[in-house]
Amino acid sequence: MSSATGIGASVLRKEDIRFITGKGQYTDDVNRQGQAHAYFLRSPHAHATIKKLDISAAKKAPGVLDVLTGDDLAHDKVGGLICGWMIHNKDGSPMKAGAHPALAQGKVRYVGDHVAVVIAETYSQAKDAAEKIIVDYGVLPAVVDMNTASKGPAIHDVASDNVVYDWHLGDKAATEAAFKNAKHITKIDLVNNRLIPNAMEPRAAVGDYDAGTEVFTLYTTSQNPHVARLVLSAFIGIAPEHKLRVIAPDVGGGFGSKIFIYAEETVCVWASKRVGRPVKWTADRTEAFLSDAHGRDHITHAELATDDKGKILAFRVKTKANLGAYLSTFSSCVPTYLYAPLLSGQYDIPAIYVEVEGIYTTTAPVDAYRGAGRPEATFVVERMMEKAARELGMDPATFRRKNFVKSFPHQTPVIMCYDTGNYTASLDLALEMADYKNFGKRKKESAKHGKLRGIGFSAYIEACGIAPSAAVGSLGAGVGLWESAEVRVNPVGTVEVLTGSHSHGQGHETTFAQLVSDRLGIDINSVAIVHGDTDKVQFGMGTYGSRSGSVGMSAISKALDKVIAKGKKVASYALEASEKDIEFKDGRFSVAGTDKSLAFGEVALQAYIAHKFTGAELEPGLKEGAFYDPTNFTFPSGVHICEVEIDPDTGVTSIEKWTAVDDFGNVINPMIVEGQVHGGIAQGIGQALMEGAHYDKDGQLVTASYMDYTMPRADNLPSFQIGMTNTPCTTNPLGLKGCGEAGAIASPPAVINAITDAIGHENIAMPATPQAVWMAIQASSTKIAAE
């Protein structure tokens, strides 16, 4: 650690005073002069044609400014919402993407789909008026179950069998051949349950059109305001980019759900010109449940081939992924390129073959949610490893250790090239911290009290810092995935960093400032981090996929290099020395071998007063920008160990012990990293034990409120034991790998592996609610000797 506020210091979060004293400024805190309010009439049916839509009475209702429908969108040539990643089928043909209008055009496809918007003086008036809209629906059968979706009525005309794509990755022939030589084959069937993101702050938007300048401003809950502007301009056609400003102020959690460009935000900004007034919308919680993009929702069959010594020979995986009723912004890549390339896990697997079918159903769109593809992959790999070890009669830790990748770089059979790692080190530390050797004693102690104790492992890997632009482009991405930064040094040496990353809980105002403090040797309070406004930050790709550190901070680091280089030039004039003799250390520019030096702030002043050099010699000022495009993904990894105790009388699972050992490479702020791990594990435990979106057979969302959707709470969680190992990433300047999603990726299989260990068989699905566990115990062929 270079200082108390530099890299590696657990600096208290600079932003927290603002947040915990209620001084944050969220989208719903934005109120514009003359603002009107939007209320969306949503479909009560999962699947229906709109035979008649009569808005005449609603238009005349008190306070109503306008009622807009899909016809108005068409009239104004507003384009549909897009999916920005093209996936190709096995035969090379493109995926089948149905149109996704922001307001329904003749058909609704899930409960919550947008039928019309009422804009009125007050929210209540808008809601009252919406009740006066008469819709004559031609109800069609819902398509809820992925297994029978192909037999249902087509949700989109372009996909008659409701299959979006039929995609594959890996070497089928090599995999089949390896299976023929297998001594043992382990098979597993898994469901990765559908989750609803539940950010604390629901989505919101304020659209504001200035007729004088013809500029639209959209205040919105976004993780990537520049991407929102790009999509709203170039694809949806609201306005050209220079006439559209997107501001994402404080954002209260995203977990992926605020990456996407949704109907409501699009409609608010468009409607502000239609009605000539700013238009505001804030989702209520049920709207959030119904219309935020959901996560996960896979059905998978997997088989693992091993030899007679427990060495893995090949892995084959077949997955159906529910994509919902429309393709959300990045939905298509989540169960394909963010999933299948992670199926090698931490293991040296010679051959892998993966097939993925993306399925349309009449449910909310499914897209990236904390981990996005990697939790699904890790669940498959780590449930499989545990089951295979059990079938082979091997200790699950030993089986994993035997198959770990041990030399780097390692090219997997599924695209990825792992740059570095030390999986054995994480496993060793985790086993020690979890007191694995005494687990048997604890199990006996639990049995004495009539409880079933189990232990489960998860040795995860993830791919973060998405990613080299050229690489993702070759795989179908519609955008590049670099990041930008601009470092503005003020004449007195204070610094503003403009970043394309966006903080919505990650603590960038602190960690990014730590990097600047560390590199420039200035007080952390002399650094401001500016983000979330397309008029301030020139461009950026935003925050998701644990990329703000490895990509966003790398861009800042590059810009800081340029600032220091320019500072050396300025210092050479100010100190009347040769540029090559100028050294920069601990915030001072000095002439090597002399006592002549200037503080960073003094050099900044010299740069701006420009008295010691001419414009011909050097440009005045001190401001540098950089774009950083990574050369590879980063590969955080680790081992989590979960120990549970189950009450067989009720099926209640209590997590008794949680050990997390993570290798995030270098760490900027250990306290913030631990917080990210805690939150991630909480979400993973939520998935494993509690959360699950449930649609009934008619496509009604049963879990549309906290009465029925179980969020993890503090009393469901143990105190986590956190350990870290460190193999610095070799492909970015700071050696960072990313930590935002690791907990959510690692934890679900650890929980289920522990439960299956406790109950003595593999048949339990997530969420392992008390009822599910109780039923699994009833079904258990071998009653555990709890008595």
Add this chain to the structure above:
Amino acid sequence: MYAFSYHSPKTVRQAATLLGKNPDAKVLAGGQTLLPTMKQRLASPSALVDLGKAEGLSGIEVKGRNVVIGAMTRHADVATSAVVGEAIPALAALAGGIGDPAVRNRGTIGGSIANNDPAADYPSAVLALNATIITNKRKIPADQFFQGMFSTALEEGEVIVKVSFPIPSKAAYEKFPNPASRYAMVGVFVAKKGSETRVAVTGAGSDGVFRSAELEAALKARFNPKSLDGVKVKASGLNSDIHASSEYRAHLIPVIAKRAVAKATAK
């Protein structure tokens, strides 16, 4: 929320008159169910008759061998009452476990009982303790009061004034919460007074709170957790939802009852 007229009577008599004049009116007690329902536009009463300022509806006292609790007494007041804690600690504990602090500081015993939510805690105490519901018109024994989900013996214009709980010799409440809402998925109140043992189950019945004949029979001879070993409860008539099938609820009832009896007989 839709528009409604608001009335704040000073007496129960005035309240009853107002209710008589406004057939679509609703009584507002603590509002912890009614107001959220109205906000969601699931209820649209023409008028609210707020009992908040009506005299003589709050307070806790011991009268003879009964604890008498005013209808507008908040859960938090019952939970922290020294009188209740001394006489019927199980009732104080039950009140302390309802909802969250905000609910406990607004919600009232009368409101909870009158609403008769099938997952509410209080109805089980009223039934197991054989309480008497005292209204502006009459006294209603617990066994006649609860008449199925969200349904009670209360007539039009009838307002609960207080609830009188006979002091038991032993009692306890145990609940197994719904994982999501944390309402009782199975809540069992057991009470022994003299030779009578009563067991009331909330959260589980498709018709709301009920007394369990099987469990009462098993505990009649000996009020001891072991008496419930092997006792089975039928699944028919029990709720079934995504959180718990009727079979699982049937299994949980004796398990939770046993824990309640253990709690009641501890010390």
